Amino acid sequence: xxxxxxxxxxxxxxSPTTRRNTSSQLVNFYHRLYLIDCGExxxxxxxxxxxxxxxxxHIFISHLHxxxxxxxxxxxxxxxxFGRHKNLHIYADPRIQEILEVQLNFSETVLRFKIIYHPLxxxxxxxxxEDKKLEVYSYPLDHRIPTCGFxxxxxxFLPNIKKQVIKKYSPDIHQINEIRQxxxxxxxxxxxxxxxxxxxxPPAHRSYAxxxxxxxxxxxxxxxxxxELLYAECTFMNQLQQAANDKFHMTTNDVSTLAKEAKVKxxxxxxxxxxxxxxxxxxxxxxxxxxxxxxxxxxxxxxxxESL
Amino acid sequence: xxxxxxxxxxxxxxSPTTRRNTSSQLVNFYHRLYLIDCGExxxxxxxxxxxxxxxxxHIFISHLHxxxxxxxxxxxxxxxxFGRHKNLHIYADPRIQEILEVQLNFSETVLRFKIIYHPLxxxxxxxxxEDKKLEVYSYPLDHRIPTCGFxxxxxxFLPNIKKQVIKKYSPDIHQINEIRQxxxxxxxxxxxxxxxxxxxxPPAHRSYAxxxxxxxxxxxxxxxxxxELLYAECTFMNQLQQAANDKFHMTTNDVSTLAKEAKVKxxxxxxxxxxxxxxxxxxxxxxxxxxxxxxxxxxxxxxxxESL
Numbered sequence: 001x002x003x004x005x006x007x008x009x010x011x012x013x014x015s016p017t018t019r020r021n022t023s024s025q026l027v028n029f030y031h032r033l034y035l036i037d038c039g040e041x042x043x044x045x046x047x048x049x050x051x052x053x054x055x056x057x058h059i060f061i062s063h064l065h066x067x068x069x070x071x072x073x074x075x076x077x078x079x080x081x082f083g084r085h086k087n088l089h090i091y092a093d094p095r096i097q098e099i100l101e102v103q104l105n106f107s108e109t110v111l112r113f114k115i116i117y118h119p120l121x122x123x124x125x126x127x128x129x130e131d132k133k134l135e136v137y138s139y140p141l142d143h144r145i146p147t148c149g150f151x152x153x154x155x156x157f158l159p160n161i162k163k164q165v166i167k168k169y170s171p172d173i174h175q176i177n178e179i180r181q182x183x184x185x186x187x188x189x190x191x192x193x194x195x196x197x198x199x200x201x202p203p204a205h206r207s208y209a210x211x212x213x214x215x216x217x218x219x220x221x222x223x224x225x226x227x228e229l230l231y232a233e234c235t236f237m238n239q240l241q242q243a244a245n246d247k248f249h250m251t252t253n254d255v256s257t258l259a260k261e262a263k264v265k266x267x268x269x270x271x272x273x274x275x276x277x278x279x280x281x282x283x284x285x286x287x288x289x290x291x292x293x294x295x296x297x298x299x300x301x302x303x304x305x306e307s308l
Numbered sequence: 309x310x311x312x313x314x315x316x317x318x319x320x321x322x323s324p325t326t327r328r329n330t331s332s333q334l335v336n337f338y339h340r341l342y343l344i345d346c347g348e349x350x351x352x353x354x355x356x357x358x359x360x361x362x363x364x365x366h367i368f369i370s371h372l373h374x375x376x377x378x379x380x381x382x383x384x385x386x387x388x389x390f391g392r393h394k395n396l397h398i399y400a401d402p403r404i405q406e407i408l409e410v411q412l413n414f415s416e417t418v419l420r421f422k423i424i425y426h427p428l429x430x431x432x433x434x435x436x437x438e439d440k441k442l443e444v445y446s447y448p449l450d451h452r453i454p455t456c457g458f459x460x461x462x463x464x465f466l467p468n469i470k471k472q473v474i475k476k477y478s479p480d481i482h483q484i485n486e487i488r489q490x491x492x493x494x495x496x497x498x499x500x501x502x503x504x505x506x507x508x509x510p511p512a513h514r515s516y517a518x519x520x521x522x523x524x525x526x527x528x529x530x531x532x533x534x535x536e537l538l539y540a541e542c543t544f545m546n547q548l549q550q551a552a553n554d555k556f557h558m559t560t561n562d563v564s565t566l567a568k569e570a571k572v573k574x575x576x577x578x579x580x581x582x583x584x585x586x587x588x589x590x591x592x593x594x595x596x597x598x599x600x601x602x603x604x605x606x607x608x609x610x611x612x613x614e615s616l
Contacts, residue, residue: 015386016352022382040382041349044324064414066385074330074348074378078323095414102410106372106403108453145416 003030004154004206004304006231008296009045010037011270013213013235013249014067020298021045022067023212023271025231026056027152029134035059035075036150036210042071043078049299053079054086058129060136061092062212063147069096073103076115084113091128091138093146094119122146125223139223141214143248149211151227157202165198204228206304209264212271215245216254221261229304230264231296233271237282240273252282256289267293268302311338312462312514312612314539316604317353318345319578321521321543321557322375328606329353330375331520331579333539334364335460337442343367343383344458344518350379351386357607361387362394366437368444369400370520371455377404381411384423392421399436399446401454402427430454433531447531449522451556457519459535465510473506512536514612517572520579523553524562529569537612538572539604541579545590548581560590564597575601576610 005028010021022039026046033055035042046053053075061069069092079088090096097117104111118128120138129136133155138148158180165171169187171179179185185193209224212233224230235249244251249271250258259267267290276282279295286293296302313336318329330347334354341363343350354361361383369377377400387396398404405425412419426436428446437444441463446456466488473479477495479487487493493501517532520541532538543557552559557579558566567575575598584590587603594601604610 015389016355016382018352018355021352040379041352044326044329044349047324047326066381066411066415066417070378070382070385070411071348073374074324077374077378081323093414099411099414103374103378103407106401106407106453107374109374145414 002303002306004028004152004208005301006208006229006304007049007051007301008270008298009042009049010039011272011296011298012067013233013271013273015274016040017274020272020274022070023062024068024071025210026051027208029152029154031055032131032134033057034136034152037062037068037212038070038072038075039067040070040074043075045298046075054082054084056088057086058089058136059091060128060138060150060210061090061096062141062149062210063143063145064093064095064099065143065145065213068213069099072096073100076100076104076111077109080109080111080113087114087116089116089118089129091118091120091136091150093122120146120148122148141211142217142220143213143215147213149209149214149223151207151209151224153207154205156205159199159202161199162197165193169193208304211258213249215248216250216258221258224258224262224264227262227264229266229268229302230259230262231268231270232258234269234282234286234295235271235273237276237285252286252289256286256293259290259293266302268296269293270296310611310614312336312460312516313609314516314537314612315357315359315609316578316606317350317357318347319580319604319606320375321541321579321581323582324348325582328580328582330378331370332379333518334359335516337460337462339363340439340442341365342444342460345370345376345520346378346380346383347375348378348382351383353606354383362390362392364396365394366397366444367399368436368446368458368518369398369404370449370457370518371451371453372401372403372407373451373453373521376521377407380404381408384408384412384419385417388417388419388421395422395424397424397426397437399426399428399444399458401430428454428456430456449519450525450528451521451523455521457517457522457531459515459517459532461515462513464513467507467510469507470505473501477501516612519566521557523556524558524566529566532566532570532572535570535572537574537576537610538567538570539576539578540566542577542590542594542603543579543581545584545593560594560597564594564601567598567601574610576604577601578604 009024012020023037024042027034125139137151141147209227317332320328331345332350335342433447445459449455517535
């Protein structure tokens with residue numbers, strides 16, 4: 001199940017450090033690439049991780065704090081220089097358009113491709129992208145300015161037909177499709193076999209959620225209920241809970257409460273304050289609260305599910 | 309004479325590559341830091357080279373092509389996050405203000421320091437900065453959009469007094485200052501010694517010029533006459549002279565003609581097209597035309613004069 005992963009391109013909050021770039025991630029879903037946030041240097045990070053810039057068609061920007069979008073204009077410019085013609089979809093606060101256009105206008109750059117702007121809904125959870133296998137939802141966060149998180153949710157797998165059913169009844173392709181869609185099997189001799197006796201249940205569909213930047217709020221776990229892999233911002237340690245509240249960020253305590261209440265399977269955290277040079281303490285504090293959590297580093301890749 | 313140097317932070321044109329960032333340089337003049345251009349990732353490059361961001365008070369932006377300014381908003385934001393209060397001087401096309409402000413406004417960022425915008429003169433050479441030891445000039449280039457180069461020129465040294473003069477006449481501090489300013493020495497006994505017999509001429513004052521982006525044009529060498537160290541853009545090899553003309557860039561031939569006609573002492577070149585992965589050919593071509601030229605790499609430092 002290595003066809004659904006996320007690569008961390010930046011995991012510092014606010015300002016880059018010598019070891020961490022500002023926020024950006026690349027979701028790889030069956031080799032289709034989706035970019036979440038685009039801090040300064042994201043195009044260099046994509047190159048460093050051997051992702052083809054031209055394969056990115058959808059970019060999701062959580063909010064208009066610079067550490068989440070300052071790299072977007074550079075990426076857009078490079079795509080243009082490399083001869084892109086395909087549409088580029090940007091899901092963001094609609095004011096991102098003015099930010100890009102003022103810079104393109106003053107440099108007298110005419111894009112050879114079209115940017116399709118999809119304004120985010122900062123009030124309610126919303127399906128913002130869908131194809132045959134994947135759905136992407138935005139959901140509102142509670143930050144100083146309008147902010148959304150994103151959920152990448154695999155569409156449910158169809159059930160597989162039991163081997164002995166194939167062997168015994170040799171269903172044709174039409175029948176196989178019908179069965180997998182949930183229908184019973186009717187044979188020519190009048191035999192009727194119920195669907196539940198024909199199929200084995202499919203593996204649970206996978207989901208990845210990006211939750212940054214936000215403070216903890218009561219409804220937040222509802223949005224993330226049952227997510228398989230959650231990336232959440234963990235800007236501060238508990239000692240700075242007041243600063244976290246004031247700045248609308250989360251602490252180790254907030255993030256572990258969120259992960260527990262939402263019953264997520266795996267938790268990875270990032271968006272660390274630059275004050276934490278040595279990550280030992282924040283790691284120990286987080287693990288004492290949520291034992292399986294992982295503090296991410298730039299250029300690490302996490303698979304939503306290692307194997308079935 | 310290692311108190312006047314330039315560190316290359318980015319030497320790629322248009323788009324960053326895995327080995328080169330887009331244009332930016334740091335001029336270090338007696339530990340005062342001046343930033344020229346600010347491509348994406350400049351703040352990370354400054355950090356990598358152990359320059360204190362807070363020590364930069366003057367930023368010179370040659371023109372509004374993205375590879376020369378996309379990193380400015382990130383640098384300004386980080387300066388603000390780090391608690392800067394001192395004024396920051398930006399010498400640029402005045403439209404840079406709108407580019408910065410639209411991004412600061414949408415992120416609801418209020419700077420704690422003031423940016424003083426100095427609009428560049430794209431028609432004539434102009435003194436744009438001056439202190440006790442240094443003058444900085446802008447001069448017009450010929451690029452697709454309004455563009456200036458910059459010349460950092462040390463103010464002339466005062467001559468030193470000959471050792472035997474000190475020994476023989478023991479001039480007091482007042483007399484020493486008078487002599488160094490060019491005056492003759494009048495002794496109480498009526499002796500009159502001419503200035504030229506009192507002093508040894510000072511070392512020539514040093515100068516560094518940044519010349520990017522531009523095509524070659526007839527008046528260009530006049531602006532750069534006698535510069536000691538010249539950094540010039542050398543985007544293409546000679547084979548692409550037509551592309552260079554069309555895109556308002558220089559080739560190895562243009563840049564060596566410029567260096568010869570301007571009689572510069574040392575030539576370093578950068579702003580290479582990303583098409584040149586292996587620099588051997590461009591280097592050979594350039595050296596055949598101007599033997600002492602150096603092709604720069606990111607993170608290299610060049611002293612305007614190694615020793616007196």
